[in-house]
Amino acid sequence: xxxxxxxxxxxxxxxxxxxxxxxxxxxxxxxxxxxxxxxxxxxxxxxxxxxxxxxxxxxxxxxxxxxxxxxxxxxxxxxxxxxxxxxxxxxxxxxxxxxxxxxxxxxxxxxxxxxxxxxxxxxxxxxxxxxxxxxxxxxxxxxxxxxxxxxxxxxxxxxxxxxxxxxxxxxxxxxxxxx
Numbered sequence: 001x002x003x004x005x006x007x008x009x010x011x012x013x014x015x016x017x018x019x020x021x022x023x024x025x026x027x028x029x030x031x032x033x034x035x036x037x038x039x040x041x042x043x044x045x046x047x048x049x050x051x052x053x054x055x056x057x058x059x060x061x062x063x064x065x066x067x068x069x070x071x072x073x074x075x076x077x078x079x080x081x082x083x084x085x086x087x088x089x090x091x092x093x094x095x096x097x098x099x100x101x102x103x104x105x106x107x108x109x110x111x112x113x114x115x116x117x118x119x120x121x122x123x124x125x126x127x128x129x130x131x132x133x134x135x136x137x138x139x140x141x142x143x144x145x146x147x148x149x150x151x152x153x154x155x156x157x158x159x160x161x162x163x164x165x166x167x168x169x170x171x172x173x174x175x176x177x178x179x
Contacts, residue, residue: 005109007068007069007105007108008066008109009067010112010113010116011064011067012064013064014065017065017073020096024096026038026039026040030094034092035154035157058080060080060081061078061082063080064077066093074096074105075109076096077109087124090128090129091110091117092128093113095109110141110144125164127146127161127164128161130159131157131158132151132160138162144164145168145169145172146163147162147164148160148161148162149161149163
């Protein structure tokens with residue numbers, strides 16, 4: 001499966017992603033931006049778990065690789081915490097390749113993922129959480145039409161919550177078509 005954005009292609013995860021994903025998940029700076037502790041697992045253990053996960057994905061979590069149009073794997077995006085009663089899911093992204101930071105790739109990933117979700121699922125809302133002091137990410141998410149909707153403290157971190165309803169997305173979609 002491939003979903004084309006303006007700057008990226010969102011696609012199914014594959015075994016060839018394992019080296020980048022390991023490098024990114026062991027990177028302290030990237031982990032800090034995700035409010036995570038870097039993985040300390042050996043590469044061989046990580047590889048074994050990764051292949052197992054590809055064969056048997058986690059229920060309620062849909063993870064994608066993100067490539068440039070030339071096929072370079074630069075990051076990942078996901079929707080998870082799927083709630084079929086409320087018809088909503090949490091979304092997230094990680095651009096591991098720093099050469100693609102601050103160049104509009106994050107906004108394209110989020111916009112493309114949201115468009116896919118609202119076209120292909122029954123969800124009526126998507127939301128995310130970002131560190132309260134990650135103003136760069138917050139600007140990106142606001143650019144995509146997400147709006148602040150609250151705060152949360154979790155595991156010693158303070159997060160800003162942001163969301164977008166299906167109705168809001170339709171409004172933005174129609175507005176963009178007229179521009």
